[in-house]
Amino acid sequence: MLRFAGFKLDQQRAELCSADGVAIKLRPKTFEMLRLFATSGGRVLSKQELMEAVWPNVHVGEDSLFQCIRELRTALGDERRxxxxxxxxxxxxxxxxxxxxxxxxxxxxxxQPAIAAGPSLAAEAVADRATVSKKPEKSP
Incomplete structure (x- = not known):
């Protein structure tokens, strides 16, 4: 999971979520471009590098690249670029x-620290974690 500017990028689910947890729909190529940006360590990616990574072994024009950039900016609310x-x-x-x-x-x-302390504490740590993660049941 990657976080930036209030967004969450779930690489395993191929999903982008806003700060309030709402999933933002992206086409697969647009998601791949965002994943590439997020994992590039803040470096500049050339147009050629982006096209080769997002459309491997396929010749596409710069229009496809520009369309993905537009979609990303719209999805991220990045009108001011x-x-x-x-x-x-x-x-x-x-x-x-x-x-x-x-x-x-x-x-x-x-x-892990509880496991090192002994089996009974490890079991308690796992039980505590399970209790905390349960959602309260709704009454009818």
Missing amino acids: QLIKLASGGGYLLAAEVETEAEVSAAHAEV
């Missing part, structure tokens, strides 16, 4: 800090 920026020299970059969220690693880190 502050997130997806055109760089001098003809490339683009995602101008936002991207954080990696490792949900599985965080859960593992919570239980």
